Amino acid sequence: MLRSAATRQDDETFLPKGIHRSRRLPDEQLGALWDSIVLDEKLKIQLLSQAALNFTLRGKVERTVLPLHGVILLVGPPGTGKTSLARGLAHRVAKLFPAGGFKLLEVEPHTLTSSAHGKTQRAVSELFSQSIAETASGGPTIVLLDEVETLAADRTKLSLEANPVDVHRATDAVLVQLDTLAERHPNLLFVATSNFPQAVDSAFTSRCDLVLQIPLPDRDACARILADCLAGLARTYPAVGGLVSSPDFARCAAECVGLDGRAIRKMVANALAASPQVAMDPGTVSSSDLLAAAKAAKANRAIGSAKA
Ligand SMILES: Nc1ncnc2c1ncn2[C@@H]1O[C@H](COP(=O)(O)OP(=O)(O)O)[C@@H](O)[C@H]1O
Ligand SMILES: [Mg+2]
Known part of the structure; x- marks a missing residue:
């Protein structure tokens, strides 16, 4: 029998547009990924601590005191282990909280971007305000925004082949949604990655609680x-x-x-x-x-x- 994309899911049969995988955490396979990435132990601990703090503190401290958005960005050359680390991080954070109930959603930005005028903006808004918000209402949620420059493109450098107005609006939509979600869902953490930090909009970067550079291995x-x-x-x-x-x-x-x-x-x-x-x-x-x-x-x- 042919296995459709939906049957790969361990907890859902239907996935909304823009999400290509959803899984329950912890997941030991993701733990193996975390272990397989050779990186200065201090960086791994910093990453894990920032992610843990997101879930301990954000529900308790006013945003006027600490304006956390629940976004961590990993930047570095392609092939340095960012995506693997982001997935592994989700597992490691979930393991720290015995109450459990954590989920990982993996966003596929390329399926959201469409050359049709305005479509990307709508798809982005729906993904964040409906699919992600719903999951976050159900329990602690980690969202992988892989290759985020596709979604939050630098609006000052619109030399992309996509419709510049559409890219502009999509980036605006991401920023608006991040602000709304940050206010309403303290149990939500975005882990974003980018191979091209110079292509990521600075308003997105400024919303990140931590930007971690992943270097080439020494x-x-x-x-x-x-x-x-x-x-x-x-x-x-x-x-x-x-x-x-x-x-x-x-x-x-x-x-x-x-x-x-x-x-x-x-x-x-x-x-x-x-x-x-x-x-x-x-x-x-x-x-x-x-x-x-x-x-x-x-x-x-x-x-x-x-x-x-
Ligand atoms: N620092 C590293 N230590 C061990 N393996 C690595 C490292 N960086 C990358 N790899 C390997 O390279 C592959 C791709 O890693 P990936 O997480 O997709 O990188 P990126 O997202 O930065 O492009 C993985 O199979 C991973 O095991
Ligand atoms: Mg990657």
Whole structure:
């Protein structure tokens, strides 16, 4: 039988426009995502603390005292783990509150934006004022606004291919809705991500309670991502586990500096495709295959950034 998008849901059969997934929290799969992202522990703790504070304090302290909006923004280059962190954060926050009842809604901004005049604005308003508000009335709710620049585009830089008037109105609608929801729903937290912070409207950024920069991994983080990736592969191909202690490992990790976490994991996949023989028997991948793949990924990145 064909599985429709709706059957993927664990708690709803019908999803309103603009929401592509809704799930109950905590969800251990999301916990695994949080753990899989190698990031300075201080940043992870800061993120978790800000999210927890949202649910302890906002219902109790007047907005005239602390004008919190319940919005956290993660910014950084593509592939640095922002979306994974946002999902993982939802799980970790929910685990802190034993009373439970938390839900995660994932917004798909691209399904809201429409070139038809005024449609985006209406879709945005409906999503926030109806679907999100309804869920937030039912219990603590976390909303992932992935790639938020699509929804809250900088109104001063409307060089986008979409109808500029429509983009302008959509951004206005997001801001109005955020203000209304912040007043009415203290049990609501938006976690937004953006690869292009310069494309996000400054009125949106100023409403964020925390803007956290997610950096490219440094040398130590590259080594940890690589080691984690190889350890994961070793669960299927035990011989791969030995590469972590090979003399080439440190050189390989050093070669990864400048790549994002996604690119590092993809580079390992490229190493497994070093030849048809290795591809047919991935456990035979060698440390020189890995080093060659890391060098190639780095060289490609250099070409990419020269073009950009
Ligand atoms: N810092 C990191 N540590 C470990 N893995 C990472 C890291 N950053 C990215 N990845 C991997 O890259 C993939 C894409 O991450 P994602 O969360 O989609 O990044 P972004 O949203 O910033 O583009 C994930 O599979 C993740 O495991
Ligand atoms: Mg992302």
